[in-house]
Amino acid sequence: MEQEGPLFILGVFFVLGIVALTVVAVLQNKPLPENLKYGIVLDAGSSHTSVYIYRWPAEKENDTGVVQQVEECKVEGNGISSYHEKPVEAGLSLQACMNKARDIIPVSKHKETPVYLGATAGMRLLRLTNSRVADEVLASVENTLRSSPFDFQGARIITGQEEGAYGWITINYLLGNFIHSSPWFNIMPNSKEGTSGALDLGGASTQITFVSDENIESQDNSLRFRLYGKSYNVYTHSFLCYGKDQALRLQLANTMTGQNITLLDPCFNSGYMRNVSTADLYSSPCVSGLRILTAPQTIQIQGTGNYQLCKNKVQTIFNVSHCSYSRCSFNGIFQPGLQGEFGAFSAFYFVMDFLKLTKEKVSLDSVKDTVERHCSKPWAEVKRESGRIKEKYLSEYCFSGVYILSLLDLYGFNSSSWEDITFLGKIHGSDAGWTLGYMLNLTNMIPAELPPSPPLSHGGYVGLMVFFSVFLLFILLTCWLTFRKPKCLQKGII
Numbered sequence: 208m209e210q211e212g213p214l215f216i217l218g219v220f221f222v223l224g225i226v227a228l229t230v231v232a233v234l235q236n237k238p239l240p241e242n243l244k245y246g247i248v249l250d251a252g253s254s255h256t257s258v259y260i261y262r263w264p265a266e267k268e269n270d271t272g273v274v275q276q277v278e279e280c281k282v283e284g285n286g287i288s289s290y291h292e293k294p295v296e297a298g299l300s301l302q303a304c305m306n307k308a309r310d311i312i313p314v315s316k317h318k319e320t321p322v323y324l325g326a327t328a329g330m331r332l333l334r335l336t337n338s339r340v341a342d343e344v345l346a347s348v349e350n351t352l353r354s355s356p357f358d359f360q361g362a363r364i365i366t367g368q369e370e371g372a373y374g375w376i377t378i379n380y381l382l383g384n385f386i387h388s389s390p391w392f393n394i395m396p397n398s399k400e401g402t403s404g405a406l407d408l409g410g411a412s413t414q415i416t417f418v419s420d421e422n423i424e425s426q427d428n429s430l431r432f433r434l435y436g437k438s439y440n441v442y443t444h445s446f447l448c449y450g451k452d453q454a455l456r457l458q459l460a461n462t463m464t465g466q467n468i469t470l471l472d473p474c475f476n477s478g479y480m481r482n483v484s485t486a487d488l489y490s491s492p493c494v495s496g497l498r499i500l501t502a503p504q505t506i507q508i509q510g511t512g513n514y515q516l517c518k519n520k521v522q523t524i525f526n527v528s529h530c531s532y533s534r535c536s537f538n539g540i541f542q543p544g545l546q547g548e549f550g551a552f553s554a555f556y557f558v559m560d561f562l563k564l565t566k567e568k569v570s571l572d573s574v575k576d577t578v579e580r581h582c583s584k585p586w587a588e589v590k591r592e593s594g595r596i597k598e599k600y601l602s603e604y605c606f607s608g609v610y611i612l613s614l615l616d617l618y619g620f621n622s623s624s625w626e627d628i629t630f631l632g633k634i635h636g637s638d639a640g641w642t643l644g645y646m647l648n649l650t651n652m653i654p655a656e657l658p659p660s661p662p663l664s665h666g667g668y669v670g671l672m673v674f675f676s677v678f679l680l681f682i683l684l685t686c687w688l689t690f691r692k693p694k695c696l697q698k699g700i701i
């Protein structure tokens with residue numbers, strides 16, 4: 208009995224020791240308060256400009272999936288290339304959205320927040336038509352961005368290759384496809400093997416990008432990445448003039464005649480009419496070579512709404528007769544066989560979303576049926592059903608649906624591989640598009656090698672500490688209760 212007193216006190220000290228150790232270890236490893244960083248990217252597209260604001264915790268910036276889109280501000284009016292007659296006003300158009308960014312980002316972070324502007328195919332076309340004016344437009348937007356309180360990092364026309372690559376990086380970053388699982392316990396929520404190909408449809412160009420095991424026969428289409436310790440062999444191509452607005456121009460220009468003022472067009476719903484100035488139609492370098500000198504100044508398009516005839520007409524804009532490689536998509540451009548899953552975004556998504564074809568996987572035949580049904584609806588009915596949508600978009604969904612089907616067919620999607628396409632608007636709250644990938648690259652947020660990370664997350668660490676402490680206590684208590692006189696302590700078992 209005399210020996211039990213000191214042993215009891217020893218036991219109590221032992222228990223207290225374990226508790227204290229746990230508390231100290233947990234507190235010591237408490238995550239630091241979040242230090243947030245911000246970044247701004249302006250997507251100066253051919254049809255419009257959007258300002259994206261991103262935010263991420265500074266201490267986690269090399270992890271994957273940590274950057275979040277906090278805002279998309281749509282700039283009023285058309286894309287910056289539409290200011291070719293008054294370049295100075297291009298910069299002014301951005302002001303309202305930059306003011307919004309000023310309100311959203313805390314003042315203390317303004318100076319350190321990078322701002323990038325990337326212009327895509329609209330400006331590529333303007334540069335082809337008149338490079339001096341394109342430079343003036345860029346100088347104007349640069350002026351506005353320089354005068355903002357943020358850290359201006361440049362305004363430039365990105366290449367089609369970059370546009371494809373950054374779109375691919377964005378969706379795979381957001382889907383968590385780059386790090387499947389770290390060596391120990393940090394399992395990513397989306398741990399499906401492999402990356403997803405990216406399909407981007409703009410107004411003036413379209414991009415296809417995917418990982419391929421095949422030999423990429425043309426150097427211009429080949430990209431090699433090393434990201435988070437893994438190498439990727441990526442195929443990419445950007446088709447200038449094959450965004451849906453330029454494709455529509457090509458399709459119209461192909462059916463223009465020298466005499467007729469009216470043009471019956473099966474790609475518009477019956478009863479729809481639109482006047483088109485031929486000067487405007489031919490102003491794009493995509494169609495300037497197709498100009499018919501005797502064409503009237505204005506033509507009137509009259510819709511006839513016929514899916515099959517529209518499909519035949521759309522097919523005239525693709526050249527599939529020559530290929531100097533082992534295989535091509537169209538216009539003599541090399542493309543290896545399709546591989547893996549694909550995420551289709553931007554106008555691919557807008558059009559499919561309007562046709563209600565994005566929610567679950569729909570077979571290729573049902574998609575064709577839906578587009579066919581939409582094309583055959585009279586314009587008055589289309590308007591009645593979806594009156595609030597901008598007339599330009601609404602009137603072009605028949606053409607766009609047919610165009611998307613034709614384009615994806617030429618890429619090689621058939622009834623079975625169609626199931627591999629997911630139409631994506633946002634992924635975990637961030638828009639699918641090239642802007643996030645662009646910022647991740649320019650801020651060096653994607654490391655080539657896996658960053659060293661503790662094997663356990665904070666939650667896992669605390670959990671294990673608590674588990675082992677309870678386990679030790681349990682052993683001690685069992686000893687105590689089993690032997691009353693805690694011989695295990697006396698014999699120095701613990």
Ligand SMILES: O=c1[nH]cnc2c1ncn2[C@@H]1O[C@H](COP(=O)(O)OP(=O)(O)O)[C@@H](O)[C@H]1O
Binds near residue numbers: 286450600
């Ligand atoms: O709500 C919509 N419905 C249909 N099309 C849309 C909608 N919003 C944007 N678009 C289209 O998406 C395309 C976006 O292209 P963007 O302006 O990014 O050109 P780019 O990427 O070729 O430079 C344009 O054709 C635009 O008309």
Ligand SMILES: [Ca+2]
Binds near residue numbers: 410
């Ligand atoms: Ca775009």
